[in-house]
Amino acid sequence: MANLTRCNNSTDAYHWSNLVQLTSLRENNCLMVGLSLTDPNLRRLLDISARNIDRPRHYAFMRRLTIDTFAFSELDGNKNQLVSNVKGAEEFLNRHHKLNEEIMKELGVLIIWFTSFDEIPEILKKINI
Numbered sequence: 001m002a003n004l005t006r007c008n009n010s011t012d013a014y015h016w017s018n019l020v021q022l023t024s025l026r027e028n029n030c031l032m033v034g035l036s037l038t039d040p041n042l043r044r045l046l047d048i049s050a051r052n053i054d055r056p057r058h059y060a061f062m063r064r065l066t067i068d069t070f071a072f073s074e075l076d077g078n079k080n081q082l083v084s085n086v087k088g089a090e091e092f093l094n095r096h097h098k099l100n101e102e103i104m105k106e107l108g109v110l111i112i113w114f115t116s117f118d119e120i121p122e123i124l125k126k127i128n129i
Contacts, residue, residue: 033120037107047107056104060110061120067093
């Protein structure tokens with residue numbers, strides 16, 4: 001009986017699905033909606049596709065954390081403070097968002113920030129001018 005091994009897309013750089021994605025990332029501008037962009041295989045492909053480009057050519061919607069959702073919770077109509085140093089939390093969030101922008105920019109991706117999912121259709125309408 002033949003020894004059959006399973007192919008893992010993330011370890012086989014020449015797997016057809018990786019080649020198709022890499023070709024799309026190199027030849028097109030991509031708009032990513034609903035992705036966390038934390039998948040190591042996707043990040044590797046983005047990194048490869050970003051080599052030898054002058055500026056980012058892809059865009060990703062990412063939800064911006066607000067101080068209200070980060071430092072406070074609402075339970076039964078009462079707003080409870082979860083973080084004692086709100087000013088420090090705001091500085092942390094600013095650094096967090098800036099760091100994400102820099103990391104994504106190195107991968108050839110510009111972030112389109114939103115705070116509410118209701119904003120996405122309006123942003124898409126503006127993009128499709």
